[in-house]
Amino acid sequence: MKLDREEVLRLAALNKLGMTEEDVSVFSRQLSDILEGFEILNQVDTTGISPTAQPNSLFNVMRADIIAPSMPPSEVLANAPLRNGEFFRIHAVLE
């Protein structure tokens, strides 16, 4: 599978990952190589085999909704790069 420039830019946009032109060309080549490596999986016959999402046998783990104290706002906000009182501050979403 060849990953062209447009496809790399589409993935970068999906990831909200800024990229230089050089990044785009390097990733286009490297990701294509890696995807080619993945083709080895086509050698395995998986007819009738069900997928494994995680290895232990747990299924739909449920718990009671127990009310407990949350972390205080001062601790939640302690690592915020920008804050305004008890809020996280971000750039304007709408102009």
Add this chain to the structure above:
Amino acid sequence: MTHLEQLTIHEVHKLLKSKQVSSVELTKAVIARIHAVDPKIRAFVTVTEELALQQAMQADKRIADGDCRPLTGIPAVMKDLLCTKGIRTTCSSKMLENFVSPYNATVIEKLYAEGMVLIGKANMDECAMGSSTENSAFFATHNPWDLMRIPGGSSGGAAAAVAASEGFYALGSDTGGSIRQPASYCSITGLKPTYGRVSRYGLIALASSLDQIGPMTRDVEDAAIVMNAISGYDDRDSTSVSYEVTDYTKALGKNIKGMRLGIPREYFADGIQPEVASTIKTAIVALEELGAHVDWNVSLPSSPYAPAVYYVISTAEASANLARYDGIRYGFSYQAANSMWEALEKTRQFGFGTEVKRRIMLGTYVLSAGCYDTYYLKAQKVRTLIRQEFESAFEKYDALITPTSFNLPFKLGEKTDDLMASYFYDVCTIPVNIAGIPAISIPAGFVDGLPVGLQIIAKPFAEEKLLRIAHAYEQATGWQQYQPPL
């Protein structure tokens, strides 16, 4: 002569309990050792010197009150992706360079309850992506056995610290071999528990269906002691399992007569260094001499596909896990932007290293419309086959024996250019994570002064069997006693 800081947990515990040494003395000895050797090794991102001395004083009070548990007062090292309240947790990434955890991981809480002294946070490959610790955004760590070589990874700082006596034990995390491979390269013991045995709450996630926390220690008894402290169900990790936790030290000191061991031939395939293969074969003969029945002709035909399965599944999960880094709530934040979207894109562009970006891109691709069936679903199906082959093998064998790595530790900088090769190094360790089963790596000798690790694999929740076999081998051979020439 063996120095204080070079002893094992169980040796130093006896000294603490009998009050021949205090936790403060022990902690000072370790700090002095870090000052002496860490400029050469660079195992630590953060050394928590003052905090450690305070904790040591508290531990000494506790011991004076007659409460000296197996880990009380003993300095430990944590891989820098385990959240430690009030202390920096960086994941060796620029993204989290100044992140101070607001809470403790469950394993940290459990160790504090036992009286741990936290000596520092260890270097790693950024976001646990890599096998050499060269992918750290800060600096590379050096192997204590040969400073020109890598310590392995991603828990390379943790392994190097334990090998160089800069802490009595460490906790690492293992997604595709990140505890076992550096343990092998640094000649220490590293145990990856069964998926669900140890809570992942507070472990910064790489791949949630593969990650597991485990001990990195100087011998097998120490691994059992640490497992006793960290294992068990946790309602904050819904994938943790309520399977009964037994006293793992009870598995030690037993013989292995009549145990059935299988040697899967795919784990000695082309690409293995001949000296590694012959060292491991010598180790298997030693196990045979201890009374085990060895079947040299076992096959796990789907295991060679495990690295491809791993890089599909782990990158898919990582791409979702790493979506949380937005520069808004915590972590690196690009400020000179004109819009929210630009800030987000630039934050991720400048906050993540190349390997992290590559894997996020790859993971997004294999999950995207039109590719999901070809890559992700296919990998999940091959995952089922790999798991089933292990299940069948464990109907016949108590454990499987393999090398931990095909290679001796590489020289720093030797392999970073060869991307595909580096993705397929971990061919012996990856299948274990794919299947969610436990495995241990223990020292098995040296080739030209470089360590070789032996891997023992068992069925889910059979950690006791791993420890029993590993301990019998270790006591018979004594490889764990060697110290690096620092």
